[in-house]
Amino acid sequence: MSYLELHDIHKAYYLNKEKFPVLKGIDLNFDLGEFVSILGESGGGKSTLMNIIGGLDRKFSGSVVIDHKPLNYKDEKSLDAYRRETIGYIYQAYNLIGHLTVLDNVLISLDMTTLSRQQRNDRAHDLLKRVGLDDQSTKYPNQLSGGQKQRVAIARALASDPKVIIADEPTGALDAENTQAVLKILDEIAAEGRLVITVTHSQTVANAGTRIVHLEDGHIGKDETIRQPYPKQDVKYLQPQKLPAIVSYKTAFKHFKFNFWRNSLIIIGTAIGLFAVLLFTGLGNGISGYITNQVNALANPQVITVSAHQKTRSPSGGSPTSGAPSGGPSSTSTKQKSITDPQITKLKSVNHVTKVEKNYSLSGVTVKLDNKTTTLTSMSNWTSSVTDNTVKYGSKPKANEVIIDKSTAKKLVPSGWKKAIGKTVNFTYQTTNKSHKTVSVPFSAKVSGISDSSSSVSMGSKDYVSTSTLVSAMNKKNVPTSVTSLSVSIDKLNNVKSTTSAVNKLTINGTRVFTAVSINSMIDTVQTFIHLASNILAGIAGIALIVSALMIIVTMFMSVSARTKEIGILRAIGESKTDIRRLFISESLIIGGLSAVLAVVISYGVSALANVLLRNLANYNFVQIGLENVVIVFILAIIISLLASFLPARRAASLNPIDALSSD
Known part of the structure; x- marks a missing residue:
C-alpha cells in the first residue's frame, strides 16, 4: 500500500441551489x-484537491488514507x-506572517514540536542557512524580495519535519532564476524521503519532478512517471505536540509591539477610566481615614457612652419609639432619666467592661483669673473617653x-x-440642688494643660475638670451627683462592638436598661455614606470603562479582519481553534494589563500631587490608594x-481556514 491514498474523491461547489x-x-x-506535480489549467480543481490532501477542506465525499489509516x-x-504532524505548506503568495521576523516565521512551526528552546532556535537557523537566508533572520517579510519570501516559506514548511510537503503554485510569482532555485530545493526535499506534491499549470515545474498527474475537468487525465522516485529512508522525525499556551502569549505580544502606537491609544483610553475609578476610591479612603483620625483624637474608641434607655415621643405627638436621648448628658437635665447605682453595678458585671465613669456636663460656666473674666459655653469632667492628645500643652488634669x-x-492671659x-482659676456655674433651688456652685482648680479646639473638628471649646474636683464642689452645695450618661471602658478594641451589643x-425584671453608643458605630455610619x-x-467613572471596552472590541474585530490570512496560515500549520482564541484573548489581556499599570502609575502620581496641594487644609493625605484598590483595578x-475579546476571538476561531487563506 502507498503512504497516501485518495479514493473516489468528489467535490462540488454550490451557487444558491445550482451545483x-x-x-x-x-x-x-x-x-x-516522490516529487509529484499535479498539472492542469486554472480553475480545474488542483487547489481544491490540495486542500483535501492537506486536511483543510472537510466537505467532500470519498476517503483519504494516510500511512494505512x-x-x-x-x-x-x-x-x-x-x-501539525504530517503536512507542510508552501504557497504561491508566500503567506508569511507580517508582524513576525523571518526567524519567528520559521519558529512558529517549531513551537509545535518537543524540541527545547535552544534546539528550536538552532534548527530554525539551520533551515534558513539551507535556503540561503540566515543573514536575513531579523528582517520582516516586507523587507524581502519575492524569491527570498518563498525560501522562507519553504524553511517554515520544513521546520516541523513533515512527511508531506504541499506546494501550491510555488514558483508562480518568481522569475526564472528563483524558480530554478526553488525547484532544486523541492527536489532535495523529496530526496530526503519526503513526499512533495506541487500544484502547477507550468510544464517547466512539472518536468522538474518525478511524476506528473494531469487533472482534466475533474478527472485524472494522465498519470505518468518521468523518472524514478527517490528511495524511502528510515528517518527519525521530530516529535510533534500541541501548541503551548505560552507561545500564543508571546505571539500576541509580538503583534502588540508591531502595532504599538495604535494599541497605545487604546491603552490610554482604558487607563483613563481605570484611573478615575482608582482616584475616587482612593479619595473615599482618605476622607474616611481623616474623619476616623479626627474623631478618635477627640474620643477614645475603646470607650462607649451609655445612657438610661427610655422611650421618646415624636415631635408630632405620635406613638413612643425606643431610642437614646438626642442631647448630651447634663447634671440639670429633667428630660433624661438618671442612672441608678444598681444599674451601674449591673453594667460593671458585663464581660470586657474595665471601668465605668459618670459623665457631667456644665453649661454657662463663669471663669475668673485675677481681673479677667470669661464664660464657657460648656465644660465636662475628664474621663477615659477623652484622649490624651486632646491636651496640646501641659498635662491631663489630676x-x-x-x-x-x-x-x-x-482671654484670661492676653499677654x-x-x-x-x-x-x-475660679469657676462658677448655676444648677439646682436637691431641694430644687437654684444655687451657684463655685470651685477653684489649677490649670494643668491647654487644649486647642481650632486644630480639630470639634464644635465649641474643650474645657475639662477633674471629676473629683467637680463632685466635691457639688456635694458642698447639696447638688445631686446622679448622671444621665456614663463612660464605659472596654478592655480591647476588638471587643467594643460585641460589648456595646x-x-x-441588658435587662432588669425583663425591661431594657441601657442605650449604648460607640464612637466606632458613628464612624461606621459616616464611612458608609x-x-x-x-x-x-467610581460608578460614573465606570462609564468610561464601558467606552474603553467598546474600543477594545472594535480594535480586536479590526485585528481579526486584518489578520484573517494569518489565522488561515496558523490553522494550516496545525494550530487549533483553541489556539486561535487564546491568541486574540491574550492580546486583549495585554492591552488591559498595561492599561491597569498605566492607570496605577498615573493615580499614584496625581494622588501625590493632590496630597501636597491639600496639605494647607490639614496635615493629612486625603487621597489614599491601597493595595486592595490596585488589585480591584487589575x-x-x-x-x-x-469580555471585550470574547466575540472577536470566537469569530477568529470560527473562520474557515480555506476562506481565511484566500483573503487579501
Whole structure:
C-alpha cells in the first residue's frame, strides 16, 4: 500500500441551489520519495484537491488514507493533529506572517514540536542557512524580495519535519532564476524521503519532478512517471505536540509591539477610566481615614457612652419609639432619666467592661483669673473617653486641676496664653440642688494643660475638670451627683462592638436598661455614606470603562479582519481553534494589563500631587490608594479585556481556514 491514498474523491461547489462539480471521482496513490506535480489549467480543481490532501477542506465525499489509516475528516482535532504532524505548506503568495521576523516565521512551526528552546532556535537557523537566508533572520517579510519570501516559506514548511510537503503554485510569482532555485530545493526535499506534491499549470515545474498527474475537468487525465522516485529512508522525525499556551502569549505580544502606537491609544483610553475609578476610591479612603483620625483624637474608641434607655415621643405627638436621648448628658437635665447605682453595678458585671465613669456636663460656666473674666459655653469632667492628645500643652488634669481651651487661655492671659498653665482659676456655674433651688456652685482648680479646639473638628471649646474636683464642689452645695450618661471602658478594641451589643441587651425584671453608643458605630455610619458617595463617583467613572471596552472590541474585530490570512496560515500549520482564541484573548489581556499599570502609575502620581496641594487644609493625605484598590483595578481590567475579546476571538476561531487563506 502507498503512504497516501485518495479514493473516489468528489467535490462540488454550490451557487444558491445550482451545483458545480469540481472533482469527479479522483483515485490517486502517493509514496514517500516522490516529487509529484499535479498539472492542469486554472480553475480545474488542483487547489481544491490540495486542500483535501492537506486536511483543510472537510466537505467532500470519498476517503483519504494516510500511512494505512483512514483520515477522519469529521473530527476537527484529528485534522489539526494531521496538519501539525504530517503536512507542510508552501504557497504561491508566500503567506508569511507580517508582524513576525523571518526567524519567528520559521519558529512558529517549531513551537509545535518537543524540541527545547535552544534546539528550536538552532534548527530554525539551520533551515534558513539551507535556503540561503540566515543573514536575513531579523528582517520582516516586507523587507524581502519575492524569491527570498518563498525560501522562507519553504524553511517554515520544513521546520516541523513533515512527511508531506504541499506546494501550491510555488514558483508562480518568481522569475526564472528563483524558480530554478526553488525547484532544486523541492527536489532535495523529496530526496530526503519526503513526499512533495506541487500544484502547477507550468510544464517547466512539472518536468522538474518525478511524476506528473494531469487533472482534466475533474478527472485524472494522465498519470505518468518521468523518472524514478527517490528511495524511502528510515528517518527519525521530530516529535510533534500541541501548541503551548505560552507561545500564543508571546505571539500576541509580538503583534502588540508591531502595532504599538495604535494599541497605545487604546491603552490610554482604558487607563483613563481605570484611573478615575482608582482616584475616587482612593479619595473615599482618605476622607474616611481623616474623619476616623479626627474623631478618635477627640474620643477614645475603646470607650462607649451609655445612657438610661427610655422611650421618646415624636415631635408630632405620635406613638413612643425606643431610642437614646438626642442631647448630651447634663447634671440639670429633667428630660433624661438618671442612672441608678444598681444599674451601674449591673453594667460593671458585663464581660470586657474595665471601668465605668459618670459623665457631667456644665453649661454657662463663669471663669475668673485675677481681673479677667470669661464664660464657657460648656465644660465636662475628664474621663477615659477623652484622649490624651486632646491636651496640646501641659498635662491631663489630676485632682483639683483643669484643662482649658486655647481660646479661653487667650482671654484670661492676653499677654501670653501659655502662661495660664500653673495658675489657679475660679469657676462658677448655676444648677439646682436637691431641694430644687437654684444655687451657684463655685470651685477653684489649677490649670494643668491647654487644649486647642481650632486644630480639630470639634464644635465649641474643650474645657475639662477633674471629676473629683467637680463632685466635691457639688456635694458642698447639696447638688445631686446622679448622671444621665456614663463612660464605659472596654478592655480591647476588638471587643467594643460585641460589648456595646451586650450592654444594649441588658435587662432588669425583663425591661431594657441601657442605650449604648460607640464612637466606632458613628464612624461606621459616616464611612458608609462616604464610601457610598465615592462608589457612586467610581460608578460614573465606570462609564468610561464601558467606552474603553467598546474600543477594545472594535480594535480586536479590526485585528481579526486584518489578520484573517494569518489565522488561515496558523490553522494550516496545525494550530487549533483553541489556539486561535487564546491568541486574540491574550492580546486583549495585554492591552488591559498595561492599561491597569498605566492607570496605577498615573493615580499614584496625581494622588501625590493632590496630597501636597491639600496639605494647607490639614496635615493629612486625603487621597489614599491601597493595595486592595490596585488589585480591584487589575481585576476590572482583566474582566473588561476578557469580555471585550470574547466575540472577536470566537469569530477568529470560527473562520474557515480555506476562506481565511484566500483573503487579501
